[in-house]
Amino acid sequence: MDQDAFFVSVEIRKNSSLKNKPVIIGGTSDRGVVTSCSYEARKFGVHSAMPSRMAKMLCPHAIFVKGNMDDYTKASQEITSIVAEKAPLFEKASIDEHYIDLTGMERYFGSMKFAQGLRHYIMKETGLPISFGLSVNKTVSKMATNESKPGGEREVCPASVQSFLNPLSIKKIPGLGSATYVKLSEMGVRYIHKLIKIPPEMMLKVMGQPGLTLWQKANGVDLSPIVPYREQKSIGTQSTFAADSMDITAIKELLAAMVTNLAYELRQSCKLSACITVTIRYANFETVTKQASIPYTSLDHVLINKAKELFDTVYNRRMLLRLVGVKLSHLVGGCEQIDLYSTSEKRYNLYQVMDKIRNRYGGDAVKLASSLI
Known part of the structure; x- marks a missing residue:
């Protein structure tokens, strides 16, 4: 489960006049960077970590908001407390993202029905939009979430995992950086259906263990477990x-x-x-x-x-x-x-x-x- 443009959503909850407008969270000085932006701003090419000066050039009519980390932390805690109350086992991956293990839920409510109910309950209680992807492991569920954003939900059944992954760009694989993308592009690999055709031995030889892990993710394999939420240290x-x-x-x-x-x-x-x-x-x-x-x-x-x-x-x-x-x-x-x-x-x-x-x-x-x- 992942919040939609989380920082922007919190600002909209405080100020409804920002809704459906290009909003950028970040500093406005020449040295400032974009922390987050609304989907309306993203249509102009704005993205997080971009220099604010460039964001202004791409979207001159954007509304800049300095942002308040205290507000975002409190909103995150609101959501986490709901997840902790409702979910059997979860991992808080970031300030706006949770992995939830629903193993066994299909015997009772049904995993999809439970996830839908939890999503709607979170939105009702917090007033913040959230999307989710339901699938066999962390990698596929995260990619399904990203494909359903904003304000969506998607289930990828075990039998349809590969057909879901194949047409996607390798950029969509979690953890794949720009340098790796350039290297694979030079090899003629830009989509997952091309990546899975490379022998795993070659990926290991060319890119080491990270290359083999990437090949496994492209094949829908991810054995990383849900790490239960732990208190901030x-x-x-x-x-x-x-x-x-x-x-x-x-x-x-x-x-x-x-x-x-x-x-x-x-x-x-x-x-x-x-x-x-x-x-x-x-x-x-x-x-x-x-x-x-x-x-x-x-x-x-x-x-x-x-x-x-x-x-x-x-x-x-x-x-x-x-x-x-x-x-x-x-x-x-x-x-x-x-x-x-x-x-x-x-x-x-x-x-x-x-x-x-x-x-x-x-x-x-x-x-x-x-x-x-």
Whole structure:
């Protein structure tokens, strides 16, 4: 099951005037990229990961929306909670995609009937469009989903798997990248019915194990199991600067603001972190990371101080920076306990009041003063 243009759908749910219009989620600066786009925008050649500048040229009348990851995360959690309640076994493959094992359902409701009911229930409860493909394994069901989008459903029975796959472009095979497509195209292979005629021994010799796996997928073979959904073990964020910078003071304040948002997210989900990682990317695209273990915490000042220490350690070359990021990992469930030897009760009370304000007026209602300069 896969959401249709998920980020755009969430924005339309908030603002119905965007419906049936070319909408692009992403930055509008020259360095911005397209995160997602509506099907109306895709008709003009716009796609995700495309530079925003190019998207504007292709679709000048498109409506750009900056996007809000908090909203998308909450919407994703809405859908996952429904799937967890209704489905016997599922895997959350991404923020907008779930694999569901319906083995045995044919004895009761019927697998197709169950999947249809679940799809309609999700749309009714969330107001978000979703498509699904039902078949023998992950690969075929995902391809069936993609062929049924937007707002569709498709069943590919075992007997019709190959006839469904054969006319499709090899681009439709999940996991096939652009370099592999070029290589196969040079061999005269652009469609699945051509790919399956290549002996598997040759695919193994020419492309190694990935080539053999690709040949198996083209033949409708995928033995990968459903991996049950597991709780999130890390959260993070990063920011690419509008212009490469060496303003260390400003970068540290940005880092502090990012940590503040992550700490709030931790407290909202009643989690604590025991590891913090800081990432920087120089103007020459060299990326460096540094992490440190910390006592379990969700407190802003503890995490901010450690993030700044890590930044001082990792930034050891006098070069312009392009990006900075921070990640909190080794998450466990739990709430902060007051430590009278290190943190005052007043500071704890302050965090509680700040969180109440955010809960009522939004995550951006309270910010560090230094981040506003």
